[in-house]
Amino acid sequence: MRRTQFDLIRSGLAAAILVAALFFQMLPLFLLMVVMAYALGVTGGAMLFLVPVTLFAMIFAACGLAAKRTRRRYPAWPPPMRRRARRRPFRPAAVALLKTRAERYQELRDVMRGVWR
Numbered sequence: 001m002r003r004t005q006f007d008l009i010r011s012g013l014a015a016a017i018l019v020a021a022l023f024f025q026m027l028p029l030f031l032l033m034v035v036m037a038y039a040l041g042v043t044g045g046a047m048l049f050l051v052p053v054t055l056f057a058m059i060f061a062a063c064g065l066a067a068k069r070t071r072r073r074y075p076a077w078p079p080p081m082r083r084r085a086r087r088r089p090f091r092p093a094a095v096a097l098l099k100t101r102a103e104r105y106q107e108l109r110d111v112m113r114g115v116w117r
Contacts, residue, residue, distance in 0.1 A: 030056075 033052035
């Protein structure tokens with residue numbers, strides 16, 4: 001794929017904007033690290049810069065090692081267990097609980113005649 005000079009400039013500018021945005025997001029945390037180092041007794045100018053840089057280097061190294069560990073190939077998941085058949089037999093066919101119209105009328109006739117169950 002051919003890239004023109006304008007595309008290279010454009011992608012370089014996008015990368016620079018991304019780095020600047022990351023820098024501005026990390027700047028408050030970096031300043032907090034400097035204040036913490038100063039509170040712990042580090043007073044040299046070079047050490048006030050070196051302590052947070054070392055901390056960030058350790059964090060990035062840990063993230064890199066964790067990313068490498070996730071790339072390993074693990075064996076596939078075992079196949080799911082087969083479902084067992086039901087041990088108890090199925091219930092017999094459902095019995096209709098509602099009465100038909102003829103059964104209701106028969107009960108009504110029985111009640112009107114005085115025949116009780």
